[in-house]
Structure formats: structure tokens, C-alpha cells
Amino acid sequence: MKVQEHNAFPIIKTILDGTAWALLNKCFPSFLQYFHIPHVVETFETSRIVSTVEEFERLFNQLTTEYEKHGTTDLVRNCLSVKFRDPDTILSTHEARVMNGSRLMWGPYPVLSEIKRYGSDWKVVKTSYAIKGNQALSDTLSGKFDCE
Numbered sequence: 001m002k003v004q005e006h007n008a009f010p011i012i013k014t015i016l017d018g019t020a021w022a023l024l025n026k027c028f029p030s031f032l033q034y035f036h037i038p039h040v041v042e043t044f045e046t047s048r049i050v051s052t053v054e055e056f057e058r059l060f061n062q063l064t065t066e067y068e069k070h071g072t073t074d075l076v077r078n079c080l081s082v083k084f085r086d087p088d089t090i091l092s093t094h095e096a097r098v099m100n101g102s103r104l105m106w107g108p109y110p111v112l113s114e115i116k117r118y119g120s121d122w123k124v125v126k127t128s129y130a131i132k133g134n135q136a137l138s139d140t141l142s143g144k145f146d147c148e
Helices: 003-024 028-032 053-069 135-142
Strands: 035-042 047-050 074-086 089-100 103-118 121-129
Touching: 003 028, 003 053, 003 074, 003 089, 003 103, 003 121, 028 053, 035 053, 047 053, 053 135, 074 103
Parallel strands: 035 121
Antiparallel strands: 035 047, 074 089, 089 103, 103 121
């Protein structure tokens, strides 16, 4: 592992831990601080651009509702790989598990993120979810419920 990649792990861990906390505690401002708007969200079914903070907050609220509906108590996300594309861009893959106590609710599924540096802040600009077997979560991420 290159020194550069080793230095990226704390950045990714901060993002993964911070976003998990924000989702579980329904704290949108804490969640938002880790993302750049516009933000690209991809699933197997589609790719969408979340263009406004309001649209991103709707997505956040839909996710937290889905998690709450199923009694989610923890989001376990482990970084699998990290690589600098250039000095201001990190590519990271993590594995996500959605838990209810010690019971695995959904996952594991891989998530690829592109993170860019804006000044001294690192922001997620694109997230690709490889979710199989959970159509409701995939539909939420793809924006299907925004059209209903």
C-alpha cells in the first residue's frame, strides 16, 4: 500500500462513521457536511443527479424512514479499498451491512464512492450502490419514490 493510500483511510473512516451516525440519529445537517451537491447516486437500475439540498434532504428522509421501518439499530460499513485518482480525488469501496441488534437485515453490499477535496474539506460527489435483494432500498436510492 502506498503512503498516499494509507493517508486516505482516516478520511474515509471519518466519512463512513459520520454518515452512519447521522442516518441513525436522523441528523441531516451532520449528514450533509460529507456530501457535495450536485451528487450522483447510482444503483443497478439507474443513475440520478441529486441537484439541490432540498432533494438530497428528501433522499435522506426516505432512507431514514426505510431504516426505521425495519428497526435498524446499526450501519456497519468497512472500507475495503481506497485509492487516490489524483491529489484531490479518492476512490473508495466499502461494504455495508444494515443491522437490527445482532441480526443482519440487509447486505452485505458493496458501495463505491468518489470523494473530492474542496479547500480543506473532503466531500462525496458520487456513490454507486450494488444492492441485490432489497428492492425498497434500491428504489429509495434511485429516486423512484420521488415520482409517486
